[in-house]
Amino acid sequence: MGDRWHVEVDRDVCIGSGMCVAAAAEDFRLDGARQSHPVAPDRDPSEAVLAAAEGCPVEAISITLAETGEAVFPPEE
Template sequence: MPREIRIDRDLCMGSGQCTIYAPDTFDQDDEAIAVVVDPDGNTEAELMSAATGCPTQAISVVHG
């Protein structure tokens, strides 16, 4: 099932938790805001851990 990973740039505080939980999917830009580098880089479980581990809940995973 296709999925879309969304990051609310206004909510992201740059904690980097997503890069710990799903390092092959997320990175941080020059402003330390989360970016998706490979939506298929990590497992579904790792993506959900990244989303729930985000302190500001800036990450959502939408299944299409």
């Protein structure tokens, strides 16, 4: 987990459940429209951020390697 991550939330998919905030309160915020966004889109890898992405009920959170764009979550199949 030495590479930096780029974290995105697809706001067209996000339903504002707040699961990401519950899993990683330091890393995600809900705005006035109850849409999630990462506090720091480019960041060091974090188990909490990965747990938030995995726990999103609509899979609105994606994580890629910042340098290469390679998928971290969801994994490419």
